Amino acid sequence: MIEISKRNARMWSRIGIRATYGQALSAIAAENPNVLALSADLGRSSGLDRFSKEYPDQFINTGIAEQNMVGVSAGLARMGFDVFASTFAPFASMRASEQVRMNMGYMREPVKLVALGSGLAMGFLGNSHYGLEDVAVMRTIPGLTIISPADCAEIYQVLEACVGFDSPVYIRLTGAVNAPVVYTEPYDYQIGKAIWLRPPQDTVIISAGTTLGHCLKAADALAEDGLDVGILNMHTIKPLDADAIATALGAKRIFVIEEHTRIGGLGSAILDHVNEHHEHASRIQCHGIGDRYVETGNYPFLLERNALDAAGILAFMRDKLAGA
Amino acid sequence: MITNTPINPHEARRLIVETAAECGESAHLGGALSMIELLSVLFGGFLRHRPDQPDWEDRDIFILSKGHAVLGYLVVLHLFGYFDRDKLRTFQTNDSDLIAHPIKKIPLGIESSNGSLGQGLSYGLGVAIGMQKRGQDRRVAVMMGDGECNEGSVWESAALASELGITNLVAMVDVNGFRNDGENTMYTRGPNIADVWRGFGWHVAEVDGHDEAAITASMDSAFKGDQGPHVIVAHTTKGKGISFMEANNDWHHNRITAKVLEEIEAEMGGANHD
Numbered sequence: 001m002i003e004i005s006k007r008n009a010r011m012w013s014r015i016g017i018r019a020t021y022g023q024a025l026s027a028i029a030a031e032n033p034n035v036l037a038l039s040a041d042l043g044r045s046s047g048l049d050r051f052s053k054e055y056p057d058q059f060i061n062t063g064i065a066e067q068n069m070v071g072v073s074a075g076l077a078r079m080g081f082d083v084f085a086s087t088f089a090p091f092a093s094m095r096a097s098e099q100v101r102m103n104m105g106y107m108r109e110p111v112k113l114v115a116l117g118s119g120l121a122m123g124f125l126g127n128s129h130y131g132l133e134d135v136a137v138m139r140t141i142p143g144l145t146i147i148s149p150a151d152c153a154e155i156y157q158v159l160e161a162c163v164g165f166d167s168p169v170y171i172r173l174t175g176a177v178n179a180p181v182v183y184t185e186p187y188d189y190q191i192g193k194a195i196w197l198r199p200p201q202d203t204v205i206i207s208a209g210t211t212l213g214h215c216l217k218a219a220d221a222l223a224e225d226g227l228d229v230g231i232l233n234m235h236t237i238k239p240l241d242a243d244a245i246a247t248a249l250g251a252k253r254i255f256v257i258e259e260h261t262r263i264g265g266l267g268s269a270i271l272d273h274v275n276e277h278h279e280h281a282s283r284i285q286c287h288g289i290g291d292r293y294v295e296t297g298n299y300p301f302l303l304e305r306n307a308l309d310a311a312g313i314l315a316f317m318r319d320k321l322a323g324a
Numbered sequence: 325m326i327t328n329t330p331i332n333p334h335e336a337r338r339l340i341v342e343t344a345a346e347c348g349e350s351a352h353l354g355g356a357l358s359m360i361e362l363l364s365v366l367f368g369g370f371l372r373h374r375p376d377q378p379d380w381e382d383r384d385i386f387i388l389s390k391g392h393a394v395l396g397y398l399v400v401l402h403l404f405g406y407f408d409r410d411k412l413r414t415f416q417t418n419d420s421d422l423i424a425h426p427i428k429k430i431p432l433g434i435e436s437s438n439g440s441l442g443q444g445l446s447y448g449l450g451v452a453i454g455m456q457k458r459g460q461d462r463r464v465a466v467m468m469g470d471g472e473c474n475e476g477s478v479w480e481s482a483a484l485a486s487e488l489g490i491t492n493l494v495a496m497v498d499v500n501g502f503r504n505d506g507e508n509t510m511y512t513r514g515p516n517i518a519d520v521w522r523g524f525g526w527h528v529a530e531v532d533g534h535d536e537a538a539i540t541a542s543m544d545s546a547f548k549g550d551q552g553p554h555v556i557v558a559h560t561t562k563g564k565g566i567s568f569m570e571a572n573n574d575w576h577h578n579r580i581t582a583k584v585l586e587e588i589e590a591e592m593g594g595a596n597h598d
Binding site for chain 1: 445
């Protein structure tokens, strides 16, 4: 395991989420010949270029054929390999969704399907490449674990945790280059166990993925107003950490913030959970992308336009808090 | 060494219709009846498997990608001794694991879950690559239909298997010429299906899929393992063995009533009430 430090965190943030994925997987594969990387011809876009050259026996480019990539990955996973298969989020979660359903769901083959550039990270590539529905689609598959790492350091943690993890996982990578830094020192990571980045208060944010970095900044601004906000990193979107939600429900206000359509994402998952398992629900406000195709621009513009950068999250929360 | 011997196709077909009649539900008959000789020769002479030890670690893997033909597959597994007649009788009854499409259950000899067409070759290719990476001398056989070959995902995996020159993967296409709605015109008005496989770089053997000697010869070559990938394009008759079902797509998915069963038994020479 490479050390999580301020220096490394800065370096990873600079090279970005996708390159960090490739770098982290290379580091793991170097020590573990059982790790295989598959890519539907997006090796160069996911930092796997070097991987494919240094470990050619552990890499397969399936061609631009995501359905086949998932099927082949399932066969390899059945043979006991730790398979990490990656492509852009909509192609992983929707083009190949039925292969995911049959192979990773129905047959429970423990493939680790890595969704690159999810959320709005693909910027000018447009809605065809955005991953705004993937959590909603993947959540419906029984037995599939869904994880969205908060930052580059957590990508390392998640990949390490997934090696030898005998269940299928959908790993949702949001964020791009200059990804917000959440972690600058070592910490314990466990699949399914949410992490309080800031201790619970009367107002709590629950989020996942690189959106957390923006939430931290929004919370800083609220702290200056005299409002302390608890922040929960719900990196494992499925299964949810029921204990952490129970703790969060002690708050007067809960905000769920996600770079995803509000239909079927983390907010929906938490509302479903609370509705099913708790008699009273604190007031939960969900914030994400509306039910529409979004405008196109660079990543910071998209986050701003969709109020998912720190300022937008802050404005959303202030609006709801004022109406309370 | 393979100790299994081929089954009697006539007996297999009688069990297919009897089992379908017993469950009282519509069953996929035409495509089950068309692939029997292929499965008989495969399981009897080429596939390394042990019915008394279904999880034998050196076994070959069979995948029924045309999953709706499961009844033919279940009858073959039964005749090879994977499970008894009573188990087969649970076909399409409530709470049974033997339904209209395979559900992966290795103790029963069922190696993968299928039902959504066009997926078995990808999965089989992954298993075959995995076997090679593990240094195992094992093979994968995938049974597809010509209707299934309408699915684009088939060709994604066909192209990759060819690119990799995979030698331990053998595909079979049961070309019975029909799909759900009737004639599979894609490969009669459109390209020739064997030519498509050739175009994808596969070694193609075209055989009469009811001629066991011809099937044996094609599998001799396909399972040699010195080059690949191999596909056996087997021309078959949908509904083979029951005169009024042959090339009659009404029997793609249909119910066998007591009266129909009587007709079949008269034609086939009586039921085998074991």
